[in-house]
Amino acid sequence: EPEVTQTPSHQVTQMGQEVILRCVPISNHLYFYWYRQILGQKVEFLVSFYNNEISEKSEIFDDQFSVERPDGSNFTLKIRSTKLEDSAMYFCASSEAQGPAYEQYFGPGTRLTVT
C-alpha cells in the first residue's frame, strides 16, 4: 500500500540553525500538507501546497518557514532560524485532490529537537 515517507525520523539542531525536513508524498497525490504536534498538544495545521504554490497557511507559518517541491517526488519544509519552541513532531500529509471527500494520509513524522 502506498504511503507517505519522511526523513529524517529525528533531527537535533541548535537554536538559530536552518533545518530542512523532507517528505515523499503518495505518488498520485496532488495536495501536500505540513502539520506539527508539540509534545502533549493537538496536531496543528501549518500549510497546504498545490501546483507549486501555497494554497493556505496558518498563523504559525511565518516568514521563518518555507515549503518547496524541488523535484517530482520530494516536498520539503524549511525552518530558517530555529527557535526552542519549534521543537515538535512535524508530519507531512498528502491527498489525492482537494475537497471534503478527499482524505489526508500522514507520514511517520520527523521529531525536531531544538537545543
Added chain:
Amino acid sequence: QKEVEQNSGPLSVPEGAIASLNCTYSDRVSQSFFWYRQYSGKSPELIMSIYSNGDKEDGRFTAQLNKASQYVSLLIRDSQPSDSATYLCAVNPVSGGYNKLIFGAGTRLAVHP
C-alpha cells in the same frame, strides 16, 4: 476560532466491549469529518471519514454524524488491547477552503484484558 472538542479521557473499557468516542465541533458549515488513531510517538492513522448524517460502518468501527447537533462519534465494537491509543477527531472546515484539517486534542482509549 473553529474548534473541535473531545473528552481527553482516559476511556477505559474491558476487552470485547464497545468503546464510544465523542467529538463536537463549532463550525456549523463543516462538511467532512475524520477519525484518526494515534499510538504514542507515532503519526495519525486514518480510520474513517464521514460526510453525511447517519452511520457509516467499516469492520469493527462505526462513525456517526449529526450535523444538527454538530456531533460526531466513533464506536469500536469488540474492543481489543491493540485498540489502546489516542483517537483524534478532525474536521475539514468549508470556510477558508478545504485545505486543512482541524484536530481535537484526542481521547485516550485504554482497553484492558
